[in-house]
Amino acid sequence: MRLTQTGAAGLSLAVLQRLCAGLLVCIGLSLPAHAVLEVDINRGQVDPIPIALPNFSGADTQSQQYGVDITTIIGNNLERSGLFRPLPQNSYLQQLPDFNAQPQFVDWQTIQARALVTGQAVLLGDGRLRADFRLWDVYGQSQILGLQFVTTQKNWRRIGHLIADAIYKAMTGEEGYFDSRIVYVAESGPKNQRKKVLTIMDQDGFNVRALTSGNDLVLTPRFSPTSQEITYMSFAGGRPRVYLYNIDTRQREVVGEFPNMSFSPRFSPDGQRVIMSLQEGSNSNIYEMDLRTRRLRQLTNTAAIDTAPSYSQDGRRIVFESDRDGGQQIYVMNSDGSGQQRISFGRGRYSTPVWSPRGDNIAFTRFGGGRFSIGVMRPDGSGERILTEGFHNEGPTWSPNGRVIMFFRDSGGENGGAKMYSVDLTGYNERPVPTPTFASDPAWSPLLR
Amino acid sequence: MFRKTAGHKVGLALVGLLVLAGCSKSEKPDLLSQSTVNNATRVEPGSERDFIVNVGDRIYFLVDQTTLTPEGMETLSRQAQWLNQYPNVTIQVEGHADERGTREYNIALSARRSTATREFLISQGVSAQRIATLAYGKERPVALCDAESCWAQNRRAVTAITGGASPG
Numbered sequence: 001m002r003l004t005q006t007g008a009a010g011l012s013l014a015v016l017q018r019l020c021a022g023l024l025v026c027i028g029l030s031l032p033a034h035a036v037l038e039v040d041i042n043r044g045q046v047d048p049i050p051i052a053l054p055n056f057s058g059a060d061t062q063s064q065q066y067g068v069d070i071t072t073i074i075g076n077n078l079e080r081s082g083l084f085r086p087l088p089q090n091s092y093l094q095q096l097p098d099f100n101a102q103p104q105f106v107d108w109q110t111i112q113a114r115a116l117v118t119g120q121a122v123l124l125g126d127g128r129l130r131a132d133f134r135l136w137d138v139y140g141q142s143q144i145l146g147l148q149f150v151t152t153q154k155n156w157r158r159i160g161h162l163i164a165d166a167i168y169k170a171m172t173g174e175e176g177y178f179d180s181r182i183v184y185v186a187e188s189g190p191k192n193q194r195k196k197v198l199t200i201m202d203q204d205g206f207n208v209r210a211l212t213s214g215n216d217l218v219l220t221p222r223f224s225p226t227s228q229e230i231t232y233m234s235f236a237g238g239r240p241r242v243y244l245y246n247i248d249t250r251q252r253e254v255v256g257e258f259p260n261m262s263f264s265p266r267f268s269p270d271g272q273r274v275i276m277s278l279q280e281g282s283n284s285n286i287y288e289m290d291l292r293t294r295r296l297r298q299l300t301n302t303a304a305i306d307t308a309p310s311y312s313q314d315g316r317r318i319v320f321e322s323d324r325d326g327g328q329q330i331y332v333m334n335s336d337g338s339g340q341q342r343i344s345f346g347r348g349r350y351s352t353p354v355w356s357p358r359g360d361n362i363a364f365t366r367f368g369g370g371r372f373s374i375g376v377m378r379p380d381g382s383g384e385r386i387l388t389e390g391f392h393n394e395g396p397t398w399s400p401n402g403r404v405i406m407f408f409r410d411s412g413g414e415n416g417g418a419k420m421y422s423v424d425l426t427g428y429n430e431r432p433v434p435t436p437t438f439a440s441d442p443a444w445s446p447l448l449r
Numbered sequence: 450m451f452r453k454t455a456g457h458k459v460g461l462a463l464v465g466l467l468v469l470a471g472c473s474k475s476e477k478p479d480l481l482s483q484s485t486v487n488n489a490t491r492v493e494p495g496s497e498r499d500f501i502v503n504v505g506d507r508i509y510f511l512v513d514q515t516t517l518t519p520e521g522m523e524t525l526s527r528q529a530q531w532l533n534q535y536p537n538v539t540i541q542v543e544g545h546a547d548e549r550g551t552r553e554y555n556i557a558l559s560a561r562r563s564t565a566t567r568e569f570l571i572s573q574g575v576s577a578q579r580i581a582t583l584a585y586g587k588e589r590p591v592a593l594c595d596a597e598s599c600w601a602q603n604r605r606a607v608t609a610i611t612g613g614a615s616p617g
Binding site: 191217220238240260281284307321323327367392394395410440 | 513515548549550551552553554556557558560561564565583584586588589590591593594595
């Protein structure tokens with residue numbers, strides 16, 4: 001699929017990117033240059049970069065509305081990341097720059113925008129929606145990036161997320177995380193008989209959809225890194241067990257039949273295996289199930305509670321929690337169960353370790369002094385940092401780029417409940433995650449494909 | 450998921466009273482005095498209500514502990530005696546943890562509690578085949594305040610009758 005040059009700005013068009021499951025087509029409007037305006041995201045508190053986002057234009061009312069809505073999604077994503085500060089549209093000196101012309105950079109310099117995004121929404125003859133955008137370096141007076149996305153109208157929100165991801169990547173040098181979803185447990189009803197429903201939504205809180213009926217207690221959903229599958233624990237039939245659930249087909253299956261309870265599942269990075277805890281009398285040990293052969297392998301064997309296992313991103317190691325030394329602490333081992341070694345030695349109890357998709361950090365819950373914190377440490381246990389602390393924070397999950405951590409916070413009290421929050425790896429930019437009901441056990445999906 | 454039996458409702462009503470009675474001072478709420486209940490309604494021997502009211506259907510645990518307390522063992526001895534008297538009754542021991550722990554660990558911890566309870570009943574002559582277990586973790590608290598007095602009531606193992614009891 002090749003487009004002809006239509007711009008007056010001397011921009012070459014090149015087919016760049018992927019066919020997204022037949023739904024999303026992305027075409028480069030120029031080869032991406034380097035990130036001229038790099039945001040240093042490794043500093044503690046960043047100065048968010050001022051970015052101008054005039055509404056994408058459209059040739060008719062319907063495409064104009066798509067243009068406005070897509071621009072809103074991009075702006076909200078960038079703002080929520082804490083790395084960008086979208087400038088208010090009423091400060092713009094040009095409202096609708098011609099998409100194919102060079103912007104009047106001086107007008108954007110005047111309002112101190114460092115970057116500018118221009119775009120247009122186009123409804124195609126076959127009913128699909130196309131969005132074109134260009135990212136400009138206002139001071140360098142050049143185009144940083146130009147891309148085109150095509151999708152069915154039903155999928156229009158994803159265009160906003162994909163453009164925001166492209167801008168994020170061009171300006172920070174790291175992959176974005178906006179075109180992703182969250183699976184979580186929606187909670188309603190009285191606290192002593194809470195109804196819990198497995199629920200999925202886009203990472204920005206839209207397209208909320210229940211996956212289970214709420215008749216059975218469900219806990220700890222986790223995404224497959226490679227497919228539209230989740231694994232979770234359900235009390236269906238009064239037998240607490242680990243299940244697999246295919247989001248697309250809605251097919252559900254038990255991972256395996258074991259004498260006792262199975263719980264705390266998580267996928268391997270290749271999506272071919274599930275690690276989980278199996279209860280054996282007073283103890284719980286960690287096992288790995290190969291999903292193709294259904295072969296079960298025991299990884300830990302102690303007279304203790306070993307649970308909450310999570311693979312490293314290369315699949316070679318596993319982090320987990322155990323109370324083998326008394327209280328809950330974090331341990332790492334090789335993925336065959338060898339070399340088990342404790343890594344948490346701070347004050348309090350350490351639990352729910354989750355390996356970052358970048359491999360450089362392990363997020364955890366810490367309980368001490370009557371307070372629950374979310375923190376990170378390096379895989380050797382060094383560099384521990386607490387990102388948030390309070391009455392009850394629990395259950396971290398990583399954004400696909402390893403930059404943002406989502407968790408839940410329970411307010412306590414008879415009528416209280418859990419809500420989800422996100423926080424930057426630096427501990428800054430804590431934000432509530434909007435959900436219609438109380439919500440717990442978030443799990444972040446990989447980037448959609 | 451929750452059994453919708455008359456006995457269960459009675460259990461909840463009792464807990465409500467226990468909260469009022471035992472919250473302020475003692476870590477382990479005392480059993481409601483038998484006479485109060487007996488005066489209210491007649492209890493059929495061998496019934497679920499008989500078990501709950503006259504024997505005591507639950508025991509409590511200390512923070513993060515799964516060993517049975519002396520009071521817990523007393524209650525379980527009474528349970529075993531009653532169960533040995535009514536050999537057709539089957540039970541499910543439901544383990545629970547308070548909300549001051551993480552989800553996965555609390556599931557395993559409450560499994561330890563139900564297992565310890567089950568093993569004690571077996572040691573007192575109750576056949577293992579009659580005793581199922583279920584671990585609820587922190588998912589089903591009975592006392593809802595943010596204080597140790599409530600958390601103490603949530604760290605429990607409840608012996609629920611699943612069959613074989615007299616009606617009433």
